[in-house]
Amino acid sequence: MNSIELQRITKEHRKRLAFVYIRQSSPHQVRHNTESTRLQFNLRQQAVELGWAEAIVIDDDLGVSAAGYTERIGFQRMLTEVTLRNVGIILCLDASRLSRNSKDWAHLFELCAFFDTLVADLEQVYNLSMPNDRLVLGIKGTVAEMELSIIRTRLRTGLEAKAARGELKFILPPGYTHDYDGQIVKDPNRRVQEAIQYMFERFEQANSLRQLALWYRDSQTLFPVRKIRKKTPISWEIPAYSTLRNLIEHPIYAGAYVYGRRQVHVEYIDGKLVKRVGKVLPPEQSRVCIKEHHEPYIPWERFQANQAKLSEARPIWDKQENRGAPREGFALLVGILRCGHCGRKLYVTYKQNSALYYCDAGGAKGSKRCLSFGSKAIDASVGQELGHIVHPLAIDAAKTVSDQHHQEKILAINEAQLYLEATEYDAERAFEQYDLVDPKNRLVADTLEERLNERLVEAQKARRKLEALLSAPNELSRQQKQELKNLSQDFSKVWEHPQAPVQLRKQMLRVVIQELIVKHEPEESRLEVLIHWQGGVHTQLYVQKRATPVGSKTDTCLIETVKELAQTLDDAEITRILNMQKRTMPSGLCWTRDRTQNFRRTHKIRLGNPQDGAEVLTGQEAANYLGISRNGLLGLIRLEAVQKNQVTDFSPWRISKKELNSQMVQQLVQSLKTNGRLPPKGDVSNSKFHFPQQNQS
Numbered sequence: 057m058n059s060i061e062l063q064r065i066t067k068e069h070r071k072r073l074a075f076v077y078i079r080q081s082s083p084h085q086v087r088h089n090t091e092s093t094r095l096q097f098n099l100r101q102q103a104v105e106l107g108w109a110e111a112i113v114i115d116d117d118l119g120v121s122a123a124g125y126t127e128r129i130g131f132q133r134m135l136t137e138v139t140l141r142n143v144g145i146i147l148c149l150d151a152s153r154l155s156r157n158s159k160d161w162a163h164l165f166e167l168c169a170f171f172d173t174l175v176a177d178l179e180q181v182y183n184l185s186m187p188n189d190r191l192v193l194g195i196k197g198t199v200a201e202m203e204l205s206i207i208r209t210r211l212r213t214g215l216e217a218k219a220a221r222g223e224l225k226f227i228l229p230p231g232y233t234h235d236y237d238g239q240i241v242k243d244p245n246r247r248v249q250e251a252i253q254y255m256f257e258r259f260e261q262a263n264s265l266r267q268l269a270l271w272y273r274d275s276q277t278l279f280p281v282r283k284i285r286k287k288t289p290i291s292w293e294i295p296a297y298s299t300l301r302n303l304i305e306h307p308i309y310a311g312a313y314v315y316g317r318r319q320v321h322v323e324y325i326d327g328k329l330v331k332r333v334g335k336v337l338p339p340e341q342s343r344v345c346i347k348e349h350h351e352p353y354i355p356w357e358r359f360q361a362n363q364a365k366l367s368e369a370r371p372i373w374d375k376q377e378n379r380g381a382p383r384e385g386f387a388l389l390v391g392i393l394r395c396g397h398c399g400r401k402l403y404v405t406y407k408q409n410s411a412l413y414y415c416d417a418g419g420a421k422g423s424k425r426c427l428s429f430g431s432k433a434i435d436a437s438v439g440q441e442l443g444h445i446v447h448p449l450a451i452d453a454a455k456t457v458s459d460q461h462h463q464e465k466i467l468a469i470n471e472a473q474l475y476l477e478a479t480e481y482d483a484e485r486a487f488e489q490y491d492l493v494d495p496k497n498r499l500v501a502d503t504l505e506e507r508l509n510e511r512l513v514e515a516q517k518a519r520r521k522l523e524a525l526l527s528a529p530n531e532l533s534r535q536q537k538q539e540l541k542n543l544s545q546d547f548s549k550v551w552e553h554p555q556a557p558v559q560l561r562k563q564m565l566r567v568v569i570q571e572l573i574v575k576h577e578p579e580e581s582r583l584e585v586l587i588h589w590q591g592g593v594h595t596q597l598y599v600q601k602r603a604t605p606v607g608s609k610t611d612t613c614l615i616e617t618v619k620e621l622a623q624t625l626d627d628a629e630i631t632r633i634l635n636m637q638k639r640t641m642p643s644g645l646c647w648t649r650d651r652t653q654n655f656r657r658t659h660k661i662r663l664g665n666p667q668d669g670a671e672v673l674t675g676q677e678a679a680n681y682l683g684i685s686r687n688g689l690l691g692l693i694r695l696e697a698v699q700k701n702q703v704t705d706f707s708p709w710r711i712s713k714k715e716l717n718s719q720m721v722q723q724l725v726q727s728l729k730t731n732g733r734l735p736p737k738g739d740v741s742n743s744k745f746h747f748p749q750q751n752q753s
Contacts, residue, residue, distance in 0.1 A: 064174065064181050065106060065144075065145070068144075068172070069144035069172075069174060070107050070108060070144060071144065072141070072143055072144030072145075073108075073111075073112055073137070073142055073144060074103040074106075074108040074110075074111040074143075074144060074145050074147065075111065075113075075114055075137070075143050075145070075146050076097075076099045076100055076103060076111045076112070076113045076114065077114045077117075077130070077131070077134060077146055077147070077148045077153060078093065078096040078097065078099075078113060078114065078115045078117070078118065079096075079117040079118065079120065079122060079130070079153050080092065080093060080118050080119055081120075081121045082119055082121065083119040085119070086119045092149070093118070095149060096148075096149045096153070097113065099111070099147045099149065102178075103145070103147055106145070106176070106181075108145070114130040114131075114133065114134050115130065116129045116130030116133065117129065117130040117131060121156070122153075122154070122155050122156040122157065122160070123157060123204060124156070124157035124159060124160065124329050125322070125328075125330065125331050127328065131154075131155075131160065134146065135163065135164070138168060138173050139167060139171060141171055141172075143171075143173050144174065145173065145175070145181070146168070146173060146174070146175050146176070147176045147177070148175070148176075149177065150177050150178070150200075151177065151193065151196035151199075151200050152200035152203065152204075154175075154197075155197065155201075156204045157201060158197075158198075158201060161197040165190060165193075165194070168184045169184040169185045169190065172185065175193060216343065219315035219343070219344045220344055222313040222346045222349050223238060224315060225238060226315075227282070227284060228240065228282075228308070229282055229303055229306055229308060230243070230248060230252065230282045230290060230303075231243055231248055231249065231252040231280070231353065232308060240308075240349070240350040241350065241351065242351055242353075245290070246474060247280075247471075247474040247475070247477075247478055248280045248290065249353075250467075250470065250471060250474065251279055251471070252280070252303075252309070252353055254467060254471065255268075255279065255300070255303070255304075256304075256309070256353060256358075256362075257467075258271060259300075259365075260358075260362075263381055263382045263559055263562075263563055264365075264369040264381035264382075265297065265300060265301055265304065265366060265369065266297065266369075266381070267381075269295065269296070269297040272295050272300075273294055276294065277471075278292040278293060278294065278475070279292065279293065279295040279299075281293055281295060292478075301366075304362055304366065305336060305363065305366065307345075308350075309352060309353040309354055309359065310347075310352050310353075310354055310355065310356045310358070310359035311347065311348050311349060311350055312339055312345060312346065312347045312348075312349060312352075312359075313345075313346040313349035314339050314344065314346075315342065315343055315344035316337075316342045316343030316344060317336050317337055318333050318334055318335070318337065319333075319334040319337065320332070320333055320334070338363075368380065368381070369381035379392055379566065382558075382562035382566070383559070384558060384559070385404065385411065385558070386406075386411060386558055387404045387406070387411035387413070387435065388431070388435045388438070388439070388558070388561055388562055388565060389431070389434065389435060389438060389565070389572060390404050391566075392566060392569055392570070392571055392572055393572050393574055394571055394572065394573050394574070395415035395417075395426050395573075395574065396573045396575035396584070397415070397426045397427065397575060397576070398417050400415055400416075400417065400426075401415075402414065402415050403416065404431070410430060410431070411430070412428055412429070412430055412431065413428065413429055413431055413434070414427070414428035414429075415428070426576075427574070427576040427583075429574075429576070429583060429601055433599050433601075434574075434585065434599050437585070437597060437599045438572070438585070438587070439548075439551050439552070439561075440548070441587060441597060442551070442564070442565065442569075443548050443551060445568060445589075465525070465528070468525055469522070469525045469526065472518065472521050472522040472525055473522060475518045475521070475522075476515070476519055476521075476522050478518075479511065479514045479517075480518075482511045482514070482515075483508070483511040483514075483515045485511075486504070486507050486508040486510075486511040487508055489504050489507075489508075490504040490505055490508045567590070568589060568590055569587060569588070569589060570588045570589065570590050571588045572586065572587055572588070573585070573586040574586075576601070580598075581600065581601050582598050582599060582600050583599040583600075584596070584598055585597050585599055614639065615661075617634075617703065618634075618652075618656065618661055619661050620703040620704075621633060621704070622656060622661050622662065622663050622664060624710065625707075625708070626663065627649050627652045627656070627663075628649050629708075630652050631647045631649050631651075631652045632706075633704065633705075633706045633707050634652075635647050636705075637704070637706060641655070672710050672712060672713065673710075673712075673713055674708040674709055674711070675689060675700070675708065675709040675711065678698070678709070678711040678716060681713070681716060682716060682721075683725070683729075684725060684728060688725075688728055688734075691728070691734045692721065692724060692725075692734070695724070697720055697721050697724055698711060698715060698716065698721060699711070699712075699715060
């Protein structure tokens, strides 16, 4: 550096600290571009040559991009020290190390100029309070920003052009690999191929993806899982739910090459630009979708059917677009019932051994319903219609079940044989390594011997599993086939059997029924049910709706009683009174606090304001107010000096405070406290006390 540039460095600058800012844009550059990192660390020597005793290295941002989408802790720390006037000079390799976006450049220029902090690179020292230096460094910053934009545009264009031809390589899921020409081909490992194929076959039989994951867990069936940056790229383990979901949703197994399945968008949060990765898009909405690109595991039509199955089982809470996965509830028509009045899907609620279908018409909780009915009658009627449709095909179905059982047995034996071959190969490799080691080198020999024993144990387990499958009968016995044939001729017996799985019956209904439209005909007290079969045929049937039992309607006297009690009492007190009167709910149950609260909500009864009852006291409160005992209060009531009001039996007395403050009651109370007793009723009537005419209620 020349003398003119050195003159910009004053004693005041040297009294402060010298910062060396070091940055690499990604962890990959930190690992591989080591020479650039070494050059940046050598800037400490330049700081010494400029007159500083030592320099502080800011290397917190190694592996962090300066494009503005991530927070740079080291850069923020450096700016903080600048504002505290602790920094005399900032040294960097070039302008692009400091920032790659205009916002950070402007912030840095403003602070360094105001707090008299110098900036230096390998070429010169800049004083940002001088217009020429600020212009030169600003041009370098603009060039650095444009350089990043140009590089990014070129790389993206190249990637998209290569992806459009189906030649862009990416990490492939298990079951596929790249050959020497870069083409996507099936994994040459036959065990991996059959495991992927078997996964799709099991998913076709399962009701949902969760059931598939549970089957792998319960049966302890191993599955190939891709491991990134591992010595063995394929690991055999029990697959997780997320692993199976990603594989079934991936269109690569249908022979499609897809690029850009996720959209990346930028959001402005708390003054920072944040990149967000969106959800996985359908193949047709991706940037590149090339069908029939490579050899598939499943046809494209089956892939679309799998996506529709996943969509139906996805838990959408309003239940208006999907049917949901078949679950354990005994109501068989959940998810396929639709209201014929408003067109919305019907919900279900369970209570002990009964279920209720209902439509809330899209209103709030507690609003009026379009219709509601029990599940037993309609489930039985639809089951009978299903029996009429299925009965002619029952014998063929029984034969298909037998063949399917035999096919599953063959697949299981094949998978066990491949597993045995793999474990025997691993055991042979372990033995070869153990055989080559020097027996005297026990540190290595012991480890290899332990590894060999583990491989031998795995091979023995695989051999026993295969022997167990081979020893089991391959086909159903003659008696089992005859029982299956007999059951196929009586479908209703199988359908109504108590041990028939509920999920299986629901799955059978959904295979043949697309939807059921239900309307309520109150005049006939019946339900009109229109069955939409999968083939487009419609069947109409009527289900008699059970009449509302006598006494189930809420008694108007009960409603009025609760209304009056709610004016001054809470739910707990109302519950106590109703139970002491041995009154039950309309359903016949006893009262609880929660049931009382729900009863009020149903009939829109609100609790009274405690302040409204401030002028009305209970019996105990009235006695305390007058300063007398309960017997004294009873004496005042017998003398008809105080009027007690009761809404119903066992309810608290309601005595007006105004009545207790009357001159007559106060004189009687004074007489009671003085003499210890009240005068007889006859003497009181002839005395100077004058009682207003009151009606005992």
